[in-house]
Amino acid sequence: MNIFGDTKTSDCVGTYIYMAPEIFLQKPYNTAVDWFSAGVVLYEMAIGGHPFYKGKLHWTTIMGKVNDEPVFPKKLDLQLKAIIKGLLDKSPESRQKFVDNIRDHPFFTEINWTDIEEARACPPFQLPLPEVMTLSKMNPVPCFSKLMRLPIAEEDQQLFCGFTFASDGWKVIKPMPKPVKPHRRTFCSIVRDALHRIWRRIKRWK
Template sequence: MYGEKTRCGYYGTPGYTAPQVLSEEDYDAGADWWSFGVILYEMATGKLPFSPKGTLEQQAETIINGEPEYPDSLSATLRDLIEQLLKKEADQRLGVNGNIRHHPFFSTLKWKRVKKRKLESPIIPKPAKGLIKKVISFPKENPSETRMLKRFNYVDPSWLE
């Protein structure tokens, strides 16, 4: 959702859902920036910023009215980024209010390389031997029976600015 577009109704996974969605208010792209903040918090700490315990109503109440606890292990820059993404008021969230690419956390990221898909991951995990064969099994398909989307790719128009 971009520009002035909004939507209403409940969509999403409870622990990742923005307060506006849980309150059944109209919402816009700010709800997506909230979810991104939750994901960053979870990646950095290994847990959700708001307790997933209790009923769905209790979880919603915690998200709407509670504040996450930030461990001391987070860098000040990462904490600031997450705090800006988890602002209760959607119009105050980074991404809606300010360009996330300008946040100091991303100061070393080469956005033009991201756009061109030329940026290599700083971490490339090596799977344990035999793990791929155990986890992934590919069905035997005749390629002529599968539909292929040639040259399918998508880049958000706002990234082209």
């Protein structure tokens, strides 16, 4: 923002796979970094991969931007290859000089820049229009108030026990039965169970 003429900045911001090498080298830069990002995007669109991707480790891709040159398929269009190489130039000065007259590049021979600026240009490929949906084809959607009036299933009634509010449109919520407390064992019952177990073992021994 607000970088014009010879003005430069040194903030390190952006997505690292699209950032220009001068940003990683902590050098002051201008709008030439945006043209480098455009070159990365154009490379991805044309070839289907990143020009400097070296794996999941960030620093390997960064070092590739600083030191390596992009690899191009042999059958790639020469004009397309030339414009990508110009945008991915390591030198920001050479890159900026390259884009000064980028509209005159052979790659853009068929582009009418006046139509593009005045929003009159049509894209070379357009998606087919979707089928027009009429009200007669749309299924009626129940309103929220109707959905709230739906009764709760019997098995779900107990989930709402204890709530301080329940809609009047719902079924009557039945309270959950109180859990039956296990009978507290006395000393006599413990002795009796022990004697029964001993008696059963004596019978087995016979």
